Amino acid sequence: MSKLSRRRFLEESLLAAAAAASSPGALVAAAQQSVSANDKITVAIIGCGIRGKQHASELARLPACEIAYVCDPDRDRAAELAADIAAKNRPQPKAVQDLRLILEDKSVAAVFIATPNHWHALAAIWSMQAGKDVYVEKPVSHNIHEGRQIVEVARKLGRICQGGTQNRSNGALAAAIHYIHDGKLGVVKLARSIVYGRRESIGGPGQFQVPTSVDYNLFAGPAPMSPLTRPKFHYDWHWFWSMGNGELGNNNIHSLDICRWGLGVTGLGRSVISYGGRFGYSDAAETPNTQVVIYDFDGKTIMSETRGLKSGPFNPQYKNGWIFRGTEGIIADTSLFDLEGKLVRTFEGESENHFANFFKAMRSRKASELNADILEGHQSTALCHIGNISWRLGHPSSPREIQEQLTTLKDPGDAVETLERTRKHLAENDVDLDKSKLTLGALLRLEANKEKFLDNSAADAFLTREYRKPFVVPLAKRV
Numbered sequence: 001m002s003k004l005s006r007r008r009f010l011e012e013s014l015l016a017a018a019a020a021a022s023s024p025g026a027l028v029a030a031a032q033q034s035v036s037a038n039d040k041i042t043v044a045i046i047g048c049g050i051r052g053k054q055h056a057s058e059l060a061r062l063p064a065c066e067i068a069y070v071c072d073p074d075r076d077r078a079a080e081l082a083a084d085i086a087a088k089n090r091p092q093p094k095a096v097q098d099l100r101l102i103l104e105d106k107s108v109a110a111v112f113i114a115t116p117n118h119w120h121a122l123a124a125i126w127s128m129q130a131g132k133d134v135y136v137e138k139p140v141s142h143n144i145h146e147g148r149q150i151v152e153v154a155r156k157l158g159r160i161c162q163g164g165t166q167n168r169s170n171g172a173l174a175a176a177i178h179y180i181h182d183g184k185l186g187v188v189k190l191a192r193s194i195v196y197g198r199r200e201s202i203g204g205p206g207q208f209q210v211p212t213s214v215d216y217n218l219f220a221g222p223a224p225m226s227p228l229t230r231p232k233f234h235y236d237w238h239w240f241w242s243m244g245n246g247e248l249g250n251n252n253i254h255s256l257d258i259c260r261w262g263l264g265v266t267g268l269g270r271s272v273i274s275y276g277g278r279f280g281y282s283d284a285a286e287t288p289n290t291q292v293v294i295y296d297f298d299g300k301t302i303m304s305e306t307r308g309l310k311s312g313p314f315n316p317q318y319k320n321g322w323i324f325r326g327t328e329g330i331i332a333d334t335s336l337f338d339l340e341g342k343l344v345r346t347f348e349g350e351s352e353n354h355f356a357n358f359f360k361a362m363r364s365r366k367a368s369e370l371n372a373d374i375l376e377g378h379q380s381t382a383l384c385h386i387g388n389i390s391w392r393l394g395h396p397s398s399p400r401e402i403q404e405q406l407t408t409l410k411d412p413g414d415a416v417e418t419l420e421r422t423r424k425h426l427a428e429n430d431v432d433l434d435k436s437k438l439t440l441g442a443l444l445r446l447e448a449n450k451e452k453f454l455d456n457s458a459a460d461a462f463l464t465r466e467y468r469k470p471f472v473v474p475l476a477k478r479v
Helices: 003-021 050-060 075-087 099-103 117-129 144-157 171-181 216-220 246-263 354-364 374-392 399-406 415-428 457-463
Strands: 041-046 065-071 094-096 110-113 133-136 161-163 188-196 271-277 290-296 301-307 321-326 330-332 335-337 343-346 395-397 438-440 444-447
Touching: 041 050, 041 099, 050 065, 050 075, 050 110, 050 354, 065 075, 065 099, 075 094, 094 099, 099 117, 110 117, 110 354, 117 133, 117 144, 133 354, 133 374, 144 161, 144 374, 161 354, 161 374, 171 246, 171 330, 171 335, 188 246, 246 290, 246 301, 246 321, 246 374, 271 374, 271 399, 290 374, 290 415, 301 415, 374 444, 374 457, 395 399, 399 415, 399 438
Parallel strands: 041 065, 041 110, 065 094, 110 133, 133 161, 188 301
Antiparallel strands: 188 321, 271 290, 271 438, 271 444, 290 301, 321 330, 330 335, 335 343, 395 438
């Protein structure tokens, strides 16, 4: 068995064992104790889709808060969520379409943002400027520029701003990360992020009508009010560049955040390269459903894999996860293994409700108490952005051409072996790469601390966007 094949075998086995050893359990809610009415924090939920409903469910269980508003450009969704909250024996909140009505209400102390991605930054910034603290879902921004602006506004105004990367409140995972940071895993140069999940065709392209319950001007906000080319109005915006960030920004950000956390890396790294494509069907969507991104942090590498077609899991028992490989051992999920793949221990630790952690920091006014401060959310989100920028600047290529490019990387790791597995995965889905070519993204060098690309104006053009007035992300000086 070759060295790379043995590594692959071990990784599969480790994730399977880790999945069996770890207990998923709900995060422990640290704020379940009784509180007086005077201690309650008045909040609003902006965005009433899948994640907004989850926010409402979590917040309704915390006696420390009162949900005063729910907001969505789709008046039917806002009304539905308001009724759902009332059905949980909580006071029924006001249902509004325009978030600016909430910002005018000084009694609202915090907003929870679960809008489409293109609204995250502006909603967060406007809320902080109106004196509110902010919990903003992942990815915290639609582009790198506006993510940086959220950080700067939070720092300048002294607001508490938490990102929605809730794995940072997982006690067992935190213990595993501390083990790495203490040097007990030895030298760790590689972290893998694996996100496999089948996505069907979204249909189209065609000409479709915006639902009559939706104020499309408010829904589009900073984005163009483009004609609707997809059959399903809600959710499928994820797969269009004007509003979403593809699966990389939708789900892979969680494991990318963990990889970055474990490796202890900050900024954008030294370089990035991506390859992939949208395969298996033809529809209205623009983003890839198969994507590999390689992040070079000058001696440390993050390898991200995203699959949206039918796929066997990374191993038979575990579809998604992260792996840290060190010279003294391996961590998969929240379990430690020796270099031969033998389970050594499963980490334990008391978890904290991510929303309760936000309230705790609100009361203390200490951003340092946040488990996922906005700066961490911004940096992990930015990795999604630069991966997508590389892909969007790419060109159709054969697997051989991609392999030749990968072998030129300073720290290629097992990049070639990952390409071969990707090729086999696509072949199993009847994708002929001679007819439907992979897109090989540009190899982009970075000025990591300045959050820009090195001598690449084409890539720099993706750092921000043209905003539709009056929905313009303001420019704040870096603190």
